[in-house]
Amino acid sequence: MTDLEKIAEKWQKKWKKAKIFEVKADSKKKKYYVLEMFPYPSGKLHIGHVRNYSIGDALARFKRMQGFNVLYPMGYDALGLPAENAAIKGKTQPREWTYQRIKEMKKQQEMLGFSYDWNRSYATSDESYYKWNQWLFEKFYEKGLVYKKNAIVNWCDSCSTVLANEQVVNGKCWRCKNEVKEKELEQWFLKITGYTEELLKDLNKLEHWPERVKLMQENWIGKSNGVNIKMKIKDTKEVIETFTTRHDTIYGMTFIVISPEHKKVLDWVKGKEIKGKVKEFIEKVKKESLIERTSTKRKEKRGLFLEKYALHPFTGKEIPVYTADFVLQDFGTGIVQAVPAHDQRDFDFAKENNLPIIVSVQPEEKELKAEEMQEAFEGYGILANSGEFSGMSSEKALDAIADKLEKSGQGKRAIAYKLRDWLISRQRFWGTPIPVIYCEKCGVQLVPEKELPVKLPEKAEFTGKGNPLNSVKEFAETKCPKCKGKARRETDTMDTFFDSSWYFLKYCSPTKEKIFERKETEYWMPVDQYIGGIEHAIMHLIYARFFTKAIRDLKLLKIDEPFEKLLTQGMVLKDGKAMSKSLGNAVDPGEIIEKFGPDTARVFILFASNPESELEWSEKGSETAFRFLNRISSLMQENLNKAKKKKKLNSKKERLLQSKIQRTVKNTTEFIEKLELNKAVSELMQLTNELQKFEEKNSEVFWSGIEKLILMLNPFAPHLSEELWEKTKGKGFSSLEKWPEFDKKKIDLTVEKEEEFLNSVKKDVEHIKELVKKEKTEKVKVFVAPKWKWKLLKKLFKEKEKTENKRIEFGQAMKKAAELEKTHKKELKGFVQNAVKKLNEMQEFIEIKEMEVLKENLKELEKEFEAETELVKAEKSKEQKAGNAFPLKPAILIE
């Protein structure tokens, strides 16, 4: 309601004025760096943004209250296509459009009351930011981490630019979902493959990353251990190399497949009759979009015989060489040994082309016969038809065969990765200009450091065709920095993922003179908690890790990994579907803020679901949150007049409430620490209920509960927290208060457990009653026995069951008592005895004529069954090993 809105505005102003969220590096203080993935400024805040920032702000506020020096910044990933598309559509320029959106977005963020240090904010489209993109590019160039090459690249028609491999999702453009084509172009690459091993290995260091993200990166890197095998081509001096991880099947090789893009293919068919056919085939493959080519739905494999034979390295047999579309150019060597018996793809191809099948690995269960096989056997087994290796297991053969290849110089162990170098050229305007000049005489020249940044022109024409930078003469035409002659500027710009690969470093020290102040940056880094969407699991998160390592190797920083903890938040759904503009089902968070204020929006979104799970949007949900906040508010304000004459009480109820308050403090703290914020809110709701039910609203406990509740509310509903804090205390900021600390001493276990315990006893008694009724007996014996004696008891009574018609059952109350006595020895001295007493008293309620309660009186029984003492001992040590506290339980004997 407007009330909450007014409060929000009031406190946002106060915070700003008092500058309470501005921070400085201070080596004396413990730091904590909370970071959300910065947004692309599309203008309006999406509900997913609200969720993202509500999580981050809750943590930032929590850590701040715990006494940490908290860095919590916000910025804008402001370069990129949408601005340019807007320019094509309308009369605006990308710059104008972008900064307008940033303004709008920032306003909304401020309305929500996030505790950012706005002083450190920037946009990647600021010249003072992208200057350092260019600077880094040059440093990387000098280090050999940047290179230009002619390559087959992924081309998106609708974005009219190339894409990195990471940006191709299922053969489609990650942004516009258009099908991606192959195109041959000269482009700039970053040598991320120089860090493949480290990127893979260091995943182990990331203990606090979600397993699935690490797994996705691992898969993306795609390491395969295998061998490269050299094979001579018959009647020539040529040697080709195949890569395989299954060299144990080498004797099953019946043909070779080379990828259609491989240079050798055209070489080989030169001047031959099949040339035409082969060329046609290659063209066909190239024209196919990636999605068609890699579809698993298509089973048939297309290929051609190249009229060449390779010689088997061990047997010297002639092996025909084919080219086929199922072999990829850029994995391994682009050539594979085909073993139809043990690889499904090879099997399919062999069947279609009538190629022989040789079984070289036999599974253990049955014997394979080549003629009868319906599918390939891809498992490990025992080698057959494999010369000297026949009879060996696959596992052993892998090593033995690799050894033999290496010794004979016919091959060596090799590792292949799926990860390729990162293509960063983009044929677009609104990106960081690549600081390179092409001179006819001097070739590729870097723009001298002093001349950085290479600025984007103020204006350009956006026709939607080609890169607008090409048509800006002042930009494209330049002089060679070396010979001062006529030269042309690189008009490709950088992939915007370049910008976001190091932006978290810039927040640490917003200086303009350097890329960053080392000392400050090293103080703040690494990011302690990073929060963002799962969609960046590979692209952004692997690039950022790569940059951090590369920057370390430039000796600019000493940090290996940028993000200590990672939380990947779930999506916000409506009717089970992701919300999106294109589906037209997006909820505007602005409406809720207007209706209920920012606190409500935040509490609702945090309470509705665990941050990692998906969140189902509901209209009612925000009302709940709103009511909850109002309830706290009125609970406090209605009783404010009673606060002055606080009474000290010492009733059981009061002690129970005190315990409850402490439990809430403990649980809430732990939940926020684990970022299980929905549970934290639930805890606060429970405490609110308890406080409301508590009758003595003028008591000290009640008010200490209220105070703690208000403080613990700050991370979730900061404005209301401040308002209520001011009302109780008269001054100050709750945001600057100390987070309530759990005080074990204030928990009154005795009282707390009493009821619980009595209930247990009651249950046991009731159980006894029931048994009595069923068994129609009038006599009951209750033994209180350690658990390790149960086995014995059981045996004992099994006998009696037969001979004397007696039964045994086990209760639980005494166990409870015993456990408590053990873990809380001092507080609960004599609890067990009490329990026994209670149990005796309970007899009154049971219509049993005779009931004995005996504690550990089993010695006599043991004597009766002396042979069983060994059993008892064994059970006892087993229990103790398992660390069971004090497994004392009553055994009930019915006679």
Add this chain to the structure above:
RNA sequence: GCAUGGGUAGGAAAGUCCGGUCAAAUCCGUGGGGUUUAGGACCCCAUCCCUUAGUGGGUUCGCAGGUUCGAAUCCUGUCCCAUGCACCA
């Protein structure tokens, strides 16, 4: 196909690591009552099924088995769902 994470009351979502206090927190929804000019809001009670004044009984935590005196919780198998990867040799 491979990998990971899940399946809990009308809905969302705790509890599962560490078995007994679990017919199972919390929130919504639904029903009843109080307050209110009405609506809303607020407060109280109920909400798996049968039964009672309190109470008692029955059936539940995807499905099927197993371990145990005792299983939502441990073990085995199985089905379903979500996400990611996928002609990677």
